[in-house]
Amino acid sequence: MSTEIRADGGPVWMLRDSWTEALRHLRAMPRSPELVMFAIIQPIMFVLLFVYVFGGSLMIPGYDDYTQFLVPGIFAQTVLFGSAFTGVGVAEDMSKGIIDRLRSLPISPASVLVGRTISDLVRNALTFAVMIVVAFLVGFRFDGSLFEAFLATVLLFVFSYAFSWVQAYMGLSVSSVEAANSAGFIWMFPLTFVSSAFVDPSNMPSWLQPVADANPFTILTNASRALYNGRDPGADPWIALAWAAGITAVFAYLSARKFARGAR
Amino acid sequence: MVVAEGLVKRFGSTEALRGVDLEVERGTVLGVLGPNGAGKTTAVRILTTLLRPDAGRAVIDGIDVVAEPRRARGLIGLTGQYAAVDERLTGLENLVHVGRLFHFGKAEARRRSNQLLDRFDLSDAASRPVLGYSGGMRRRLDIAMSLIAEPKVLFLDEPTTGLDPRSRVAVWDQIDELARTGTTTLLTTQYLDEADRLADEIAVIDLGVVIARGTAAELKRRVGGDQLHVVLADRDVLPTVAELLAHRAVGEIQLDRAGSSLTVPVADVDGIVPGVVRELDAAGIDVSDVGVRRSTLDDVFFALTGRPTQVDPVGEDG
Ligand SMILES: Nc1ncnc2c1ncn2[C@@H]1O[C@H](COP(=O)(O)OP(=O)(O)OP(=O)(O)O)[C@@H](O)[C@H]1O
Numbered sequence: 001m002s003t004e005i006r007a008d009g010g011p012v013w014m015l016r017d018s019w020t021e022a023l024r025h026l027r028a029m030p031r032s033p034e035l036v037m038f039a040i041i042q043p044i045m046f047v048l049l050f051v052y053v054f055g056g057s058l059m060i061p062g063y064d065d066y067t068q069f070l071v072p073g074i075f076a077q078t079v080l081f082g083s084a085f086t087g088v089g090v091a092e093d094m095s096k097g098i099i100d101r102l103r104s105l106p107i108s109p110a111s112v113l114v115g116r117t118i119s120d121l122v123r124n125a126l127t128f129a130v131m132i133v134v135a136f137l138v139g140f141r142f143d144g145s146l147f148e149a150f151l152a153t154v155l156l157f158v159f160s161y162a163f164s165w166v167q168a169y170m171g172l173s174v175s176s177v178e179a180a181n182s183a184g185f186i187w188m189f190p191l192t193f194v195s196s197a198f199v200d201p202s203n204m205p206s207w208l209q210p211v212a213d214a215n216p217f218t219i220l221t222n223a224s225r226a227l228y229n230g231r232d233p234g235a236d237p238w239i240a241l242a243w244a245a246g247i248t249a250v251f252a253y254l255s256a257r258k259f260a261r262g263a264r
Numbered sequence: 265m266v267v268a269e270g271l272v273k274r275f276g277s278t279e280a281l282r283g284v285d286l287e288v289e290r291g292t293v294l295g296v297l298g299p300n301g302a303g304k305t306t307a308v309r310i311l312t313t314l315l316r317p318d319a320g321r322a323v324i325d326g327i328d329v330v331a332e333p334r335r336a337r338g339l340i341g342l343t344g345q346y347a348a349v350d351e352r353l354t355g356l357e358n359l360v361h362v363g364r365l366f367h368f369g370k371a372e373a374r375r376r377s378n379q380l381l382d383r384f385d386l387s388d389a390a391s392r393p394v395l396g397y398s399g400g401m402r403r404r405l406d407i408a409m410s411l412i413a414e415p416k417v418l419f420l421d422e423p424t425t426g427l428d429p430r431s432r433v434a435v436w437d438q439i440d441e442l443a444r445t446g447t448t449t450l451l452t453t454q455y456l457d458e459a460d461r462l463a464d465e466i467a468v469i470d471l472g473v474v475i476a477r478g479t480a481a482e483l484k485r486r487v488g489g490d491q492l493h494v495v496l497a498d499r500d501v502l503p504t505v506a507e508l509l510a511h512r513a514v515g516e517i518q519l520d521r522a523g524s525s526l527t528v529p530v531a532d533v534d535g536i537v538p539g540v541v542r543e544l545d546a547a548g549i550d551v552s553d554v555g556v557r558r559s560t561l562d563d564v565f566f567a568l569t570g571r572p573t574q575v576d577p578v579g580e581d582g
Pocket residue numbers: 264275276278279280298299300301302303304305306307345454579580581582
């Protein structure tokens with residue numbers, strides 16, 4: 001009667017199990033409309049607030065229109081903030097005992113986290129679609145080719161995906177959903193504000209400037225901003241990609257190890 | 265089928281397990297009985313590959329859980345102390361999801377899920393999100409989820425703690441049914457009556473060691489068994505009644521002349537009262553009252569350790 005050992009391994013099954021896990025989250029998404037609402041309202045609010053509050057008073061050398069400078073920065077920040085869902089989601093699954101159940105199944109442990117990060121990527125893409133519409137309504141335009149805009153967007157998502165793994169690791173490390181929520185957001189404020197996302201770093205105090213210049217988030221923003229505006233991004237896209245690859249490799253490894261060893 | 269030898273687990277300075285040996289024979293139910301903090305969950309987590317022991321070994325159907333966790337996972341079903349269900353999904357979706365992770369095809373996963381929903385009396389709620397389920401329904405769904413691939417060994421960590429009496433009986437019936445069909449089961453509980461009702465054998469665990477093992481009757485005998493309490497209208501017949509009931513006693517009968525009553529230690533009080541009343545009636549004895557007192561974990565515990573079980577808030581996890 002009883003089944004022989006099922007659910008064998010291999011990379012193909014790992015990917016299929018990841019997708020099965022991603023579907024668990026994607027299926028649930030429309031059932032918490034308030035979460036979807038916040039995920040949509042937040043970027044709309046950011047675009048409107050920044051463009052209309054700061055838009056008139058900030059002059060950026062090289063940009064006649066602050067909107068063209070600002071909107072790529074908001075894109076970058078929103079997409080990065082979106083990665084925080086991963087940490088909260090992982091912590092939630094853990095607090096409910098779902099992670100324990102999944103760890104007791106004969107599946108590749110990595111698939112649980114891969115599934116989670118993929119589903120958050122999809123959620124992030126939905127948010128981004130709404131945000132782009134709003135940005136166009138307030139006057140933002142792709143000044144380069146569509147292909148360049150596409151590359152800029154891909155870059156943002158690759159970067160955000162890397163940070164999903166940072167969040168996954170944090171979600172596995174903290175003891176509650178609330179902790180995951182605060183721990184996941186708190187460091188993203190300095191990361192995104194001490195950067196070129198909203199202002200020109202050369203106006204920052206001299207001790208802060210080098211920090212902003214070295215910030216990988218500055219490099220990401222500069223790369224996408226150049227591409228959206230049809231300018232030459234130089235080596236920035238490659239540097240940003242290298243950062244993303246490094247962060248993904250390190251934190252995917254750390255998370256998978258933590259997951260396999262038992263988070264608690 | 266399941267063998268654990270000398271399991272040791274430390275958390276910082278806490279020694280959760282200090283050399284636990286457990287054995288579950290194929291097709292039987294082992295009840296692991298212990299108070300809060302005894303180490304029940306820790307033992308279950310080690311056996312189900314969720315936690316590595318600091319020392320000792322655990323083998324399931326010949327497979328070492330530390331050396332080959334993945335193979336061991338293919339043999340087991342786990343229902344943890346707290347229902348591990350995805351509240352955002354429906355009951356059916358939860359089951360199908362686990363089925364898919366066991367690599368059953370869509371149709372097969374659905375077929376198995378529907379069967380389990382039916383068996384666990386959840387068919388009516390199958391397409392409702394689990395968020396609206398009661399504690400008992402969640403627990404039943406949780407157990408159903410651990411059965412989707414027909415595990416050879418089932419682990420249930422306090423399957424009825426926190427349930428109302430009706431849900432409790434429903435879960436008991438399900439576990440009985442599983443035992444009847446030969447699923448090897450290890451369950452933990454804080455209640456002697458539960459272990460008594462469900463388990464073929466009981467291991468009493470305290471402060472990380474097994475302090476006694478045996479059948480429920482054997483354990484009860486060690487604490488003097490259950491107690492039958494008879495109050496008489498006339499204290500002068502006490503010796504006569506003691507003689508009449510001697511054949512039921514498993515220990516010394518206590519006479520209380522002042523209260524005109526006697527206390528008889530018996531192996532099991534289940535269904536004993538009508539027989540006793542009839543017997544005494546037939547002998548023409550005027551009975552005022554007959555009561556029973558079942559021995560509890562506290563009695564067993566006190567008899568074994570000489571101290572009462574610590575009273576921790578039930579349901580707090582370590
Ligand atoms: N992750 C952990 N970190 C630190 N201490 C722990 C951890 N898990 C368990 N303990 C400690 O180990 C001991 C045994 O805990 P365990 O959860 O196994 O007990 P239990 O018998 O399941 O109790 P309960 O009936 O409350 O569920 C307790 O003292 C507990 O505080």
